[in-house]
Amino acid sequence: xxxxxxxxxxxxxxxxxxxxxxxxxxxxxxxxxxxxxxxxxxxxxxxxxxxxxxxxxxxxxxxxxxxxxxxxxxxxxxxxxxxxxxxxxxxxxxxxxxxxxxxxxxxxxxxxxxxxxxxxxxxxxxxxxxxxxxxxxxxxxxxxxxxxxxxxxxxxxxxxxxxxxxxxxxxxxxxxxxxxxxxxxxxxxxxxxxxxxxxxxxxxxxxxxxxxxxxxxxxxxxxxxxxxxxxxxxxxxxxxxxxxxxxxxxxxxxxxxxxxxxxxxxxxxxxxxxxxxxxxxxxxxxxxxxxxxxxxxxxxxxxxxxxxxxxxxxxxxxxxxxxxxxxxxxxxxxxxxxxxxxxxxxxxxxxxxxxxxxxxxxxxxxxxxxxxxxxxxxxxxxxxxxxxxxxxxxxxxxxxxxxxxxxxxxxxxxxxxxxxxxxxxxxx
Numbered sequence: 001x002x003x004x005x006x007x008x009x010x011x012x013x014x015x016x017x018x019x020x021x022x023x024x025x026x027x028x029x030x031x032x033x034x035x036x037x038x039x040x041x042x043x044x045x046x047x048x049x050x051x052x053x054x055x056x057x058x059x060x061x062x063x064x065x066x067x068x069x070x071x072x073x074x075x076x077x078x079x080x081x082x083x084x085x086x087x088x089x090x091x092x093x094x095x096x097x098x099x100x101x102x103x104x105x106x107x108x109x110x111x112x113x114x115x116x117x118x119x120x121x122x123x124x125x126x127x128x129x130x131x132x133x134x135x136x137x138x139x140x141x142x143x144x145x146x147x148x149x150x151x152x153x154x155x156x157x158x159x160x161x162x163x164x165x166x167x168x169x170x171x172x173x174x175x176x177x178x179x180x181x182x183x184x185x186x187x188x189x190x191x192x193x194x195x196x197x198x199x200x201x202x203x204x205x206x207x208x209x210x211x212x213x214x215x216x217x218x219x220x221x222x223x224x225x226x227x228x229x230x231x232x233x234x235x236x237x238x239x240x241x242x243x244x245x246x247x248x249x250x251x252x253x254x255x256x257x258x259x260x261x262x263x264x265x266x267x268x269x270x271x272x273x274x275x276x277x278x279x280x281x282x283x284x285x286x287x288x289x290x291x292x293x294x295x296x297x298x299x300x301x302x303x304x305x306x307x308x309x310x311x312x313x314x315x316x317x318x319x320x321x322x323x324x325x326x327x328x329x330x331x332x333x334x335x336x337x338x339x340x341x342x343x344x345x346x347x348x349x350x351x352x353x354x355x356x357x358x359x360x361x362x363x364x365x366x367x368x369x370x371x372x373x374x375x376x377x378x379x380x381x382x383x384x385x386x387x388x389x390x391x392x393x394x395x396x397x398x399x400x401x402x403x404x405x406x407x408x409x410x411x412x413x414x415x416x417x418x419x420x421x422x423x424x425x426x427x428x
Contacts, residue, residue: 001017001018001019001020001023001075001078001079002017002018003015003016003017003018003079003082003083004016005083005085008109009301010111010301010302010303010304011111011112011113011114011300011301011302011303012109012110012111012112012303013085013109013110013112014107014108014109015079015083015085015107015108015109015110016096016105016106016107017075017076017079017105017106017107017108018103018104018105019071019075019103019104019105020103021101021102021103023071024067024071024102024103024104027067027068027070027071027074027104028063028064028067028100030067030070031063031064031066031067031070032055032063034066034070035058035062035063035066060100061100063100064098064099064100065098067104068095068098068104068106071104072093072095072106076091076093076108079108080110085110085112086112086113087110087111087112088111088112088113088303088305088306089110089111089305091108091109091110092108092109092110093106093107093108094106094107111303111304111305111306112303113303113359113362114300114301114302114303114359115300115301116298116299116300116359116360116362116363117298117299117300118294118297118298118360118363118364118367119293119294119297119298121290121294121364121420121423122419122420122423122427123423123427124290124293124294124420124423124424124427125424125427125428126286126289126290126293126424126425126428127286127425127428128282128283128286128421128425129282129285129286131275131278131279131282133271133274133275133278137274138267138270138271138274141270141273141274142249142266142267142270145257146246146247146249146253147246149246149247149253149256150244150245150246150247151244151245152164152242152243152244152245153242153243153245154240154241154242155241155242155243156207156208156241157207157241158204158205158206158207158241159190159203159204159205159206159207159238159241160190160204161190161191161204162189162190162191162244163189163190163241163242163243163244164187164188164189164240164241164242164243164244165187165188165189165190165203165238165239165240165241165242166185166186166187166238166239166240167183167185167186167188167203167236167237167238167239168182168183168184168185168186168236168237168239169182169183169186169234169235169236169237170182170234170235171232171233171234172232172233172235173226173227173230173232173233178226178227178232181232185239185240188200189244190203190204196216196218196219196232197216197219198216198217199216199234202214202216202234202236203236203238206236206238206241207238207241208238208239208240208241209237209238209239210237210238211235211236211237211238212235212236213233213234213235213236214233214234214236215231215232215233215234216231216232216234217229217230217231217232218230218231218232249263250263251263253266254266283421286421286424286425287417287420287421290417290420290421290424291357291360291417291420294360294420295353295356295357295360298356298360300356300359302352302355302356302359303355306355306359307348307351307352307355310351310352310354310355311344311347311348311351314344314347314350314351314354315340315343315344318343361412361413361416364416364419364420365412365416368416368419370412370415370416370419372408372411372412372415373411376411377404377407377408377411378404380407380411381400381403381404381407384403384407385398385400385403388403
């Protein structure tokens with residue numbers, strides 16, 4: 001068997017294979033045997049039809065075609081193995097020369113995992129930013145906890161800044177109602193600026209049961225293009241006015257959360273939590289910088305096939321995210337006037353970086369020979385499978401081996417990030 005391999009763009013290769021006439025004779029005999037089992041000829045049992053009768057029945061060229069297909073099925077995997085080709089996706093195979101009693105020639109165009117030339121990733125320098133939590137950050141979290149303990153006291157008095165209201169409202173633009181521009185018994189606290197600037201100010205001084213009509217000019221940049229910079233008319237009815245009574249932040253306040261002896265112990269716990277959050281964020285940012293630098297300095301020819309698969313995955317992620325909110329994906333596209341092709345085009349660079357990231361992780365793993373703790377892997381898999389078991393709809397679709405493989409890949413990525421992070425910070 002003769003083989004010639006030619007490099008093509010986008011990590012593809014063209015493989016030309018020639019199988020000798022002598023070898024093809026063996027495949028022809030196999031073809032005759034297979035065809036004999038499939039055809040019905042009077043006077044002969046299936047599989048017992050003589051070769052010359054088979055040839056008469058389907059023609060010599062028909063036998064030759066069957067022999068060619070058998071030859072390709074058997075030799076193609078052998079060619080890949082002998083040439084160490086890691087093929088992804090399905091090949092495009094075409095017979096280029098075939099005739100009874102002659103050599104068979106065929107051509108296969110395949111996409112392969114590209115060669116990845118890595119930089120010296122252990123010499124990349126980035127510092128892990130030091131985390132310092134300020135007192136005002138702790139005070140901010142205390143204020144959030146304070147609001148959780150707030151008491152609401154209904155009043156017939158006119159509303160003031162800081163009061164909690166429930167309102168019925170609707171909005172109109174040029175006399176036409178704004179889509180999704182209204183609500184019933186909508187809660188808000190005057191002064192928290194959850195609405196368009198100027199809206200809450202118009203509610204000050206209103207009592208329960210009172211109504212008011214007013215206009216607000218929307219910002220020049222707004223989530224709805226139709227409303228950007230426009231004067232929108234509102235009609236509001238106040239259903240409820242409540243005074244917000246906030247507790248004093250002291251030792252008793254801290255004790256109300258059950259596990260703190262005084263305010264100081266609560267503050268220390270908040271500070272530790274904020275430090276953990278900040279450290280996690282800083283480490284995430286460091287890792288993004290490191291892998292971004294590795295991607296920038298690496299050389300590889302990204303296969304179009306992997307790029308398309310990644311774009312499909314990203315589209316599926318968007319669809320799942322939208323549908324989790326209860327909105328149909330097609331309705332979302334209509335509402336946002338989005339086009340799938342335009343979305344994919346905008347994602348192209350991001351998708352390419354995601355493909356490069358996975359190829360880089362794979363290459364570093366080959367070099368570092370990362371191993372995972374099998375016991376830890378099984379423990380995590382068991383926890384995840386138990387969580388799925390509580391959801392009958394998901395439990396039927398879950399493949400335990402796929403779960404284990406996902407966890408293994410996650411653990412390998414984490415170990416590789418630890419290697420990169422350690423090297424980077426030691427160099428900085």
